[in-house]
Each structure stands twice: as structure tokens, then as C-alpha cells.
Amino acid sequence: MRTKDRVKSQDQHILNLAEIVGGSRSILYQKEDLLAYDCDGFTIHKHLPKAVVFPKNTQEVAEIVKYCSENNLPFLARGAGTGLSGGAIPLNGEIIISMVRMKKLISVDLENRRAVVEPGFVNLKLTNSISDKGYYYAPDPSSQYCCTIGGNVAENAGGAHCLKYGVTTNHILGLEVVMPNGEIVEIGKDGIPDAPGYDLLGLITGSEGTLGIVTKITVRVLKNPEGKQTVLAYFDRVEDGSQAVSDIISAGIVPAALEMMDKTAIEGVEAAAFPVGHPKDIEAVLLIEVDGIAAGIGEQIDQILEVCRKRNVREVRAAGSEEERARWWANRKTGFGAMGAISPDYLVQDGVIPRSKLPEVLSRISQISGESGLRIANIFHAGDGNLHPLVLFDARIPGESEKALEAGSQCLKVCADVGGTITGEHGVGIEKREEMRFVFTEEEIAAQTEIREVFNPHNLLNAGKLFPSPSRCAEVKKEMKAQAIS
Amino acid sequence: MRTKDRVKSQDQHILNLAEIVGGSRSILYQKEDLLAYDCDGFTIHKHLPKAVVFPKNTQEVAEIVKYCSENNLPFLARGAGTGLSGGAIPLNGEIIISMVRMKKLISVDLENRRAVVEPGFVNLKLTNSISDKGYYYAPDPSSQYCCTIGGNVAENAGGAHCLKYGVTTNHILGLEVVMPNGEIVEIGKDGIPDAPGYDLLGLITGSEGTLGIVTKITVRVLKNPEGKQTVLAYFDRVEDGSQAVSDIISAGIVPAALEMMDKTAIEGVEAAAFPVGHPKDIEAVLLIEVDGIAAGIGEQIDQILEVCRKRNVREVRAAGSEEERARWWANRKTGFGAMGAISPDYLVQDGVIPRSKLPEVLSRISQISGESGLRIANIFHAGDGNLHPLVLFDARIPGESEKALEAGSQCLKVCADVGGTITGEHGVGIEKREEMRFVFTEEEIAAQTEIREVFNPHNLLNAGKLFPSPSRCAEVKKEMKAQAIS
Known part of the structure; x- marks a missing residue:
């Protein structure tokens, strides 16, 4: 068979997995290729996977998972690899199931304000696909230009505008999930505020890839706010800046975003790709954005400025154009990487x-x-x-x-x-x-690992993540069982 | 002992439970008293409990639960008994743990926009306690004048204003829960948008009292909107009314509430305690409320009226005073009971x-x-x-x-x-x-009952609720286990 001919491995598992995904162009198994997958955005731990496979659809994911389960091979899913806590690192030499070829925008239903995407679909592309019709997808992690919505679901990603609009879990209406035994289930019904049964949608979202592999996602999309204004506020003392933040919220204003950088951070972002001319000698800058009905924007900004003045703000700038606003956001959103400059x-x-x-x-x-x-x-x-x-x-x-x-x-x-x-x-x-x-107490951690066991009884899916080393947990669980009344 | 003297039961369990809660004033066990607890707002099934106990604090709840577990007595928690699906009905002759004496407002922290309440605290009292400072609690089920926040958590209660503000789960920041083995756990950290570990807060909320008994609740409170306007829109054809609803939302307007009643409903509410003079011959009325920054209210109302006109609205009325608005809401919120008039x-x-x-x-x-x-x-x-x-x-x-x-x-x-x-x-x-x-498929139901078993392995807590009769489920679970790879 052609597939097998082209995959030159001696390892029967590699050959079998290659067959599931349709040949050598959909699997990596040689060390030089695997090196690119030994970590994600958390670069301090590194481990090589056994192989990386690139399924094209849910059926292939289910077959891979079934194969891994039946052959006792550890496995995990990976999106764009931008995660910052190591969730996609193959600690146990996993088979990495890369979702990057499942990247379709399946459907958009603006009347009911939802869209359905494959997990490898890039976050920012969703907003770009619907912005001409006046809609957008709210969760905006700084990596949104390249991170995938599947990864966002796994990590329950946030972003600057989550202050007003909530994190990923607040925007997920339905999921298709391949369970660790290869079964395909639909979880959550589109757009239902309080679906019957347990809230499995919330449980899967943010479970860091330890309960199942998400293969289809129904998300809420929002109407663009009618108006928007963005200001920078500079403070000579970090205490004043942070007190202003607290005061703005206590005053009952909910800005769309309310970001802060301190002096060291400012030194970094000004030395990197998107400097915006922050004064060098200030201790704190706030990047504040309000949005909503156009008629109300000015009043909100006035209230915010009043709070800032009470906290001794040195200077306030308002974005004069969409271009200037975009530049300020680029300065902020590339801030982590900018530390490389200093x-x-x-x-x-x-x-x-x-x-x-x-x-x-x-x-x-x-x-x-x-x-x-x-x-x-x-x-x-x-x-x-x-x-x-x-x-x-x-x-x-x-x-x-x-x-x-x-x-x-x-x-x-x-x-x-x-x-x-x-x-x-x-x-x-x-x-x-x-x-x-x-x-968490040991008991609380043990209870959570029991939930993982319900979904993932053989612990082949993304093992070793999310919970502390199991020794003490195992003991606690034994004690809990001994105490249980039979 | 005095307690035992006063409780005249022959049943040792009744005597022991009485001792836990401190005597005869905190337990009901005679048939004529128990009759009031044989159903909740779902009155079609009725069952007598074995007893009703009234604990005063978390410790007593934990002791009752431990006692029931150790003695294999079924038990469940009950708030105000306003639930509409029978969640508090003692199907198995349960010990009912009534939460009505745990009704304290423990603390209010407006700076961080949260409040901590006991589960028996009545929903509307929270808003009443903070409204003078300009804050309120958003979830507003129609029974809010008497239902408890603990019951709201169990059922993930909604309400008219949940369209804009979300249901109960969107306002719960932390829970203290007595687990079915009597252990007391804290779930969720106050006000964290994406807490580490699995989303147990979401899992417990809306689990209909089948996973644990909530004994303390941290909720989010919101600043009162600056402005508010309420209108009634009358339609000659129900199709026009429902199409107007769809059009309002597609136009990108998110009213605070958007309620509808049809002709039969109008007949009922006009014959009951709070008539407002709806025309008798119309087919549908919409009760529409918008809120937010005062400057933007007029514009939203104008947009809504334009949509209604396109859908052939016969007449529109705007509330002329807070009193009139309150009357319209009373007319709507007592609507279910009003059916008793017809x-x-x-x-x-x-x-x-x-x-x-x-x-x-x-x-x-x-x-x-x-x-x-x-x-x-x-x-x-x-x-x-x-x-x-x-x-x-x-x-x-x-x-x-x-x-x-x-x-x-x-x-x-x-x-x-x-x-x-x-x-x-x-x-x-x-x-x-x-x-x-x-x-749900049988597999999906089976997966959910497995989660219940993690928390509630002996199925003593509120058994028989939430899932279909177990026969088929049990089979499916057996099949799933047989298929599991060992």
C-alpha cells in the first residue's frame, strides 16, 4: 500500500496511525520534525512526542483516539501551541493530535448570533469573517492572531476585553467532543442559557485537554458596539494607578478593557516592535477602553477622567484615530514578547x-x-x-x-x-x-481527579497536567473510600 | 434529656435528628405537619417525607447529612419550595433538610461587587438590602419575592432580565457545599473569571440538589443602570409579535427584558390581581425594557419602535412612571398564578x-x-x-x-x-x-449519572430526579465498561 511505503518507520504504531490519517503528509515521526513539538509557549519543560498526527475530520480524530486507547499509547491534542502553562507538552512521549488542519468556519448564523467552527480555526479569523456585517467574537487573548479557538476552549482563554464581555466559557454554546474512548458526543445545545442536566459544557471548557478532544465548537458572536473610545492615563506613582483602577470599578463603570503596565514593562514595550511614545519616567500607564451606545461614551470617559484626576494622573491621551488605537493595542498585546528586548x-x-x-x-x-x-x-x-x-x-x-x-x-x-x-x-x-x-485542599484536588477518571479512566489523555503529583492524592482518595459508608 | 422528652416519636432516627438540630422546634415528623412538604411548585406528584429538619448553620447540615449517610436514610434540601419541576419532592420518603432558618445576609462588599448569603436568604431581599447604595442582584425569577437564593442555585434559576444579564450561574462566584458524605468544601474562589481546575462551581449550580447541599453563596451584585424605559407593544397577529422579537434581537439590540404574552394569557392576567388594561382583542403583547446609560435609552427605544411598526404593531405604550412600570411587571410576574382565574x-x-x-x-x-x-x-x-x-x-x-x-x-x-x-x-x-x-442519547445520560455517582455514590441525596428511569442507563453503563480497554 502506498501509504505504508512512504512512511519509513520500523514502528508498527506509526504505520497504523499513518494509515488512519491518510499517509506520510499527515504524520511526523522523525526526531528532527518532532523537535518543533517538544514544548508550547511554556518553554521551560521540554519533552519529545512519539509522533504528531494531523487529522482532517472528527472521524479521523475518533479513530486515532480509539487506536491509542486500544494500544495503551498516551495522547493529547494541540492547537497552535501558544499556551503559556505547558498544557500541550508531551510529558509522557504522547502521540500529539494536531488540530491545525481542522480549521474550517463551518457556519455563521447571525440571526441567532452564533457561529460553528472547527477547533483549528484561528481566533481572530472569526472576527475578520463577520466584521463586515457588524459582528465580532469577543474573547481576545493577546495571541489571537494565531491561537486556535479549540485551544481557547481547552484553556478557557481570556483577553483584554474579558473584563466586560467574559472569558471563553461565557461564549461557548455547544461542543462536539471525542471522548478518551473514541466515542463522539455532542455537549450542550446551541444557545441555551440553562440546558438540562449537568453543566458539562462548562466542565469541558477550561479542562485543559484532560477530559476529551473538542472537534467542533458553537460560539456566540456579538454585535459590534456602536461607539468606542480609548485613552491612555499616565501616573507618577504605581499606587495611584492601581487605586484609580479600583476606583473606576467601584464607581460602577465597566470599561470594555482596563489594562495596566508598570515602569519595567513600559521600558520593554517601548524598546520593541510597537513603541507608542509612553513617557519614560512614569511609573504606571492605564490603557482604558469604553464601548457601547455612542451617546453614552463621552459621559463614561468623563467619569473615568475625574477618577484619574483624583488619583493625581499626570497626563491623559485619547486615541485620535482607529489607527492610533490599533497601535496602542499592538503595543500592549505584544507586551510579553517585548520583554525579549530588555x-x-x-x-x-x-x-x-x-x-x-x-x-x-x-x-x-x-x-x-x-x-x-x-x-x-x-x-x-x-x-x-x-x-x-x-x-x-x-x-x-x-x-x-x-x-x-x-x-x-x-x-x-x-x-x-x-x-x-x-x-x-x-x-x-x-x-x-x-x-x-x-x-485547594487535598480532598478538593482528589475530588477533581475523580472527575477526570470518569471521563478518562486509563489516564492516557494528557496525563500529568493540571493536578499536583498524585502520591498524596492517591492516599487521600483511599482514605475517602475507606470512610465512605457502604 | 429535655430535647428527647419533647419529641414524642417512637422512631430513634427522629430522636437523634432532633438532637442534632436542638429539639422539637426544629423538626417536624407528624403526618399533619408533613403534609405541607409533600410537593413543591410542581403539584402533580406528591410524597410524604419522613421528617423535616431545620438546621441553623453549616455544621448542623453536615451532621444531619452524616447521620443520614451512616444510617442509609435518603435526604434532600429544600428552599422555599417554589420550584416548578418537583426537585424538592421527597419521592423516597426523604428527610427534608429545610434551609429556611439559614437566611442571613452574611456580608456585602460593594467595592468588589459581591455579597455572601446563606442559602435560605430570599432573592428579592438582596436587592432590597443594597438598592439604597445603587446596587442590585440580577437574577429575577417571578417568584423572587419568596424564593431563596439556595434554591435558585440548585435550579440555576432565570428570570425576565436574564436576557441581558444571564441566569443564576453567571452571578455565582463561590459556594460552600456539604457533600453527600457530610464533608464541607469551598468551591470556587470569589470573583475569579477562570479559576484553576475543573469548573465545579458551574457543575454544582443547576445540578438540582443532586450533588451536594449548598450552605453559603457568594454572588455578584451589579450597579443599578443609570436609565431605564419600559414599553408595551400590542399586535393583532401573534406571528407579527414573534417576528418583532426576532427582528429586535437581529437588529443588535439587547433589551434588559423582552417578554411576550398571547391572547389566552392576557385573558388570565387581566382577570387576576394586577390587571393593567391590555386590550381584550389583541393576539400578543410584548413587554420590552431597555436599560443602561441614560443618554442611550431613547435611541434604543426608537429602534425598537421602528421594528414593531414594520411588523404592524397596533399600539405602543411607554411607562409614564416607576409605579406604572412596577404594575406592568406585577401583571407579568404573577402571570402563572393568574391562570387560576380562568x-x-x-x-x-x-x-x-x-x-x-x-x-x-x-x-x-x-x-x-x-x-x-x-x-x-x-x-x-x-x-x-x-x-x-x-x-x-x-x-x-x-x-x-x-x-x-x-x-x-x-x-x-x-x-x-x-x-x-x-x-x-x-x-x-x-x-x-x-x-x-x-x-440526550443514552450514552450522554449514562455519562452524567456517572458524575452524580462521584459525588453521591450511595444515591441517598435527592435520588430519582433529573435523569430518566435508570434501567436502560444501567445497561448502557455496563456496555461502556465492557468496551473500556483495560
Whole structure:
């Protein structure tokens, strides 16, 4: 057979998988090819997969999954590989099921405000496909120009405009999922606010690829807001900037986005691809966008400016054109990568805090920076209290990677201690497994792993992610079972 | 001991439970007292509980649950008993754990826009407690003047304003839950858009009291909208009214509420406690409310009126005062009960459809009415496609209850067939167990019952609700297990 001829592996599994996906152009199995798949956006852990397969449709995904299950081969799904917590890293030499060829926009139904996409469809393309008709897809992670909606579902991705519009889970109306035994199920009914039965849609969304592989997604699309205004507000003191954030929200204003960058972050973004001329000597900048009915925009901006003035804002700029606004957003959205301009390496963290704790937490992060001797930049979704401390380090200096990981973990501890949590949108993945203990008891973790077992009893799908090392959990589970009344 | 002296039961379980809750004033066990607890708002099935206990705090709930588990006594939680699908009916002679004494408003934190309540706290009291500071709690089921927030969480209750603001699950930030083994767990962290781990908050919310008993709830509160306007629009043809609903939403307007009543419903509400003078000869009335920034309200109303005119609206009235607006809402919100003015009995159903199918589905419901010989009134959340057909019948006529149940079920089938589902806010409970098969495969139902087993392995908590009779499920599960690869 032609397929088998062309795949030159000695490994029967590779040959069989190649046959499922239709030949050598749909499978990678040689080391030099696999190297590109040894990590995702979390680059600190690396592992080679056994192979990467590229199915074209749900049926092929189901056959691959069935084959892996029957042959006890670990497997996981991968979108664009932009995830920041290591969710797509093949820790156990997995078969990676790449979803990039399942990238169709299946249908758009503007009357009922929904669209159906394949998981490999790129986030920004959805908005681009419907913007001429006045609609858009709200969740906008900074990687939206290349990340896939399937990956967004796995990680329950957020983005700058999630303050007003909610994260991915708030926009998912239905899913088709290949379960770990290869069964294809439809979960959720299109557009139903409170569907009968348990909320499996919510359970699958954000489960970081540990419960099933999503093969079709029905999303909500929104009408473009009639009006929009964007301002930059510069503060001499970081406390004033963070207090202004807290005040804006307490005043009852819900901006579409309310982003903050501190001095170190500004140094980075101004040295990178999209400088916008932020003053060099300020301590904090807020990027504030309001949208909605045109007639109400001016009033909201006036209220925001009044709050900023009370908090000693030095200067405020309003975007004069759509082009200027787009540039400001490019400056912000490429901010993580921009750290490369001022540091050989960086580690991004992702904690969440009650907004009112912002001044306190930023000051504690600054202490951690001092103690570790590493600079920490802050670029974040201030409006919803979702912090992104960026720990700057140099991996070539022995011990500095470990120091950065430790400083990142300390930042998460601070977030947990003030009543927040350890991830707002990047997920737990490999990176924050141990930090799960900052926010969950052993019993709570054990209960969650039991849910994973219902879906994924042989733990072949994306094993080793999301939960801390199982030793203690296993003990707890045994105790729980012993205590259970029979 | 004094407690035992005063409880005059021969039943040792009653004596022991009385001791947990502190004596005879906190337990009911005599038949004449139990009669009040033999059903909830779904009055077609009735069963007596074994006893009703009234705990005062989480610790007592946990002790009761532990006692029931250890002694193999079925149990369930009950709020105000306003549920419409029978979720609180003690099918198996349960111990009912009434939450009405756990009714404290624990704390309000307006800066972070949240409040913490006990489950027996009445929905409307929350808004009443914070309205003077300009805030409110959004989910507004029609029973909000007496239903409890704990019950709202169990059923994932909706309400008229859920079109714009979402159902209960969109406003729950954290839960304290007593698990079926008596363990107390905290689920969800306050106000985190995408908490780490699986979305257990979403899983518990709307699980109809089958996974655990909620003992503390952190909810989101919202700032009052700056402006508000309410109009009534009268149509001579029901098709025009339902087409106007579809057109308003397609035009990109999201009203705060968009309710519809048909001719039979109008006859009922005008004959009941809060008549507002709807014309007697119209076929449909829309109650439309818009809110938001004051400056934008007029424009939205103008757009809505234009849509209505295109659909041949006969007359439009705008509320001239807050008093008039409140009266219109009372007329609408007491609509189900108002059916009592024109029919000895009524059965309310709760289907959801894509909005664009509204004209088609209303016409099919009218056919079902014709075929069954029973009048069906429609009072519903038109904006989000959440229908409430009210089947009018007379239980004294032999066979008519069965006919009503059958007509109700047919309405749900129509909803499922056009791509909708069988409940939008009332839950499945006892009432719609068999109709779950309209929207789920046996495999999907089996997967859900497995999740129940993780939480509730001995099925003592609210057994027999939410899923169809288990026979077929059990078989499917066996098959699934046999197929599982070991």
C-alpha cells in the first residue's frame, strides 16, 4: 500500500496511525520534525512526542483516539501551541493530535448570533469573517492572531476585553467532543442559557485537554458596539494607578478593557516592535477602553477622567484615530514578547486578586523582585484583577531559571493569600501543578481527579497536567473510600 | 434529656435528628405537619417525607447529612419550595433538610461587587438590602419575592432580565457545599473569571440538589443602570409579535427584558390581581425594557419602535412612571398564578428554542392545543427563546391531568425538534425526566449519572430526579465498561 511505503518507520504504531490519517503528509515521526513539538509557549519543560498526527475530520480524530486507547499509547491534542502553562507538552512521549488542519468556519448564523467552527480555526479569523456585517467574537487573548479557538476552549482563554464581555466559557454554546474512548458526543445545545442536566459544557471548557478532544465548537458572536473610545492615563506613582483602577470599578463603570503596565514593562514595550511614545519616567500607564451606545461614551470617559484626576494622573491621551488605537493595542498585546528586548528570558505568571487588593499586591511583588534580585515587569488586565508578573532572567546564568520559577511561585502565593487564585486565563498545565495546593485542599484536588477518571479512566489523555503529583492524592482518595459508608 | 422528652416519636432516627438540630422546634415528623412538604411548585406528584429538619448553620447540615449517610436514610434540601419541576419532592420518603432558618445576609462588599448569603436568604431581599447604595442582584425569577437564593442555585434559576444579564450561574462566584458524605468544601474562589481546575462551581449550580447541599453563596451584585424605559407593544397577529422579537434581537439590540404574552394569557392576567388594561382583542403583547446609560435609552427605544411598526404593531405604550412600570411587571410576574382565574388547574412548561423559530413553534403549540382540546396560554421570555406554555385543565375531570401532561410533553418535543431543549430555567426534576431523552442519547445520560455517582455514590441525596428511569442507563453503563480497554 502506498501509504505504508512512504512512511519509513520500523514502528508498527506509526504505520497504523499513518494509515488512519491518510499517509506520510499527515504524520511526523522523525526526531528532527518532532523537535518543533517538544514544548508550547511554556518553554521551560521540554519533552519529545512519539509522533504528531494531523487529522482532517472528527472521524479521523475518533479513530486515532480509539487506536491509542486500544494500544495503551498516551495522547493529547494541540492547537497552535501558544499556551503559556505547558498544557500541550508531551510529558509522557504522547502521540500529539494536531488540530491545525481542522480549521474550517463551518457556519455563521447571525440571526441567532452564533457561529460553528472547527477547533483549528484561528481566533481572530472569526472576527475578520463577520466584521463586515457588524459582528465580532469577543474573547481576545493577546495571541489571537494565531491561537486556535479549540485551544481557547481547552484553556478557557481570556483577553483584554474579558473584563466586560467574559472569558471563553461565557461564549461557548455547544461542543462536539471525542471522548478518551473514541466515542463522539455532542455537549450542550446551541444557545441555551440553562440546558438540562449537568453543566458539562462548562466542565469541558477550561479542562485543559484532560477530559476529551473538542472537534467542533458553537460560539456566540456579538454585535459590534456602536461607539468606542480609548485613552491612555499616565501616573507618577504605581499606587495611584492601581487605586484609580479600583476606583473606576467601584464607581460602577465597566470599561470594555482596563489594562495596566508598570515602569519595567513600559521600558520593554517601548524598546520593541510597537513603541507608542509612553513617557519614560512614569511609573504606571492605564490603557482604558469604553464601548457601547455612542451617546453614552463621552459621559463614561468623563467619569473615568475625574477618577484619574483624583488619583493625581499626570497626563491623559485619547486615541485620535482607529489607527492610533490599533497601535496602542499592538503595543500592549505584544507586551510579553517585548520583554525579549530588555531581557534574555522571561517567565510570565498569571494570578488573580480581588481588585481592591491591587496596590498591596503590586507592592509585595516589588518586594519579591528585590529579594530575588530579578526584575519583575507587570503587564496585566487590571480591571478584573488578573495580574501577569513577568520575571526577567537569564537562563545562561546557572541557577537563575530556578530563581525565576521560585519568584513566580511566590507571586502566586501572594495572590492566593489575599483571597485570589493562581491562574486567570493561562491555565495550570505543568507550570502551576504544585501551586494548586495554594488554593485547594487535598480532598478538593482528589475530588477533581475523580472527575477526570470518569471521563478518562486509563489516564492516557494528557496525563500529568493540571493536578499536583498524585502520591498524596492517591492516599487521600483511599482514605475517602475507606470512610465512605457502604 | 429535655430535647428527647419533647419529641414524642417512637422512631430513634427522629430522636437523634432532633438532637442534632436542638429539639422539637426544629423538626417536624407528624403526618399533619408533613403534609405541607409533600410537593413543591410542581403539584402533580406528591410524597410524604419522613421528617423535616431545620438546621441553623453549616455544621448542623453536615451532621444531619452524616447521620443520614451512616444510617442509609435518603435526604434532600429544600428552599422555599417554589420550584416548578418537583426537585424538592421527597419521592423516597426523604428527610427534608429545610434551609429556611439559614437566611442571613452574611456580608456585602460593594467595592468588589459581591455579597455572601446563606442559602435560605430570599432573592428579592438582596436587592432590597443594597438598592439604597445603587446596587442590585440580577437574577429575577417571578417568584423572587419568596424564593431563596439556595434554591435558585440548585435550579440555576432565570428570570425576565436574564436576557441581558444571564441566569443564576453567571452571578455565582463561590459556594460552600456539604457533600453527600457530610464533608464541607469551598468551591470556587470569589470573583475569579477562570479559576484553576475543573469548573465545579458551574457543575454544582443547576445540578438540582443532586450533588451536594449548598450552605453559603457568594454572588455578584451589579450597579443599578443609570436609565431605564419600559414599553408595551400590542399586535393583532401573534406571528407579527414573534417576528418583532426576532427582528429586535437581529437588529443588535439587547433589551434588559423582552417578554411576550398571547391572547389566552392576557385573558388570565387581566382577570387576576394586577390587571393593567391590555386590550381584550389583541393576539400578543410584548413587554420590552431597555436599560443602561441614560443618554442611550431613547435611541434604543426608537429602534425598537421602528421594528414593531414594520411588523404592524397596533399600539405602543411607554411607562409614564416607576409605579406604572412596577404594575406592568406585577401583571407579568404573577402571570402563572393568574391562570387560576380562568382555569381550575394549569401545568407550566419550560422549553427553549432558537429565537428565529418562534413563529413556527408558537403555531405548532397552537396545533397541540387544538388536538388535545385543552387551552394553552403562552407567557414567556421571548428574547431568549424561553417558552412557557401553560396548559389549562381541570384535574376533576378524569383523564384530563394525563392529557395535560401529554400536551406539555409534546410542546417540549417540538422545542427539541427545532434545535432547542426541554428546560430553560425550571429544571428537570421529576417532571421532565423522561423528556431528557428528547435531547440526550443514552450514552450522554449514562455519562452524567456517572458524575452524580462521584459525588453521591450511595444515591441517598435527592435520588430519582433529573435523569430518566435508570434501567436502560444501567445497561448502557455496563456496555461502556465492557468496551473500556483495560
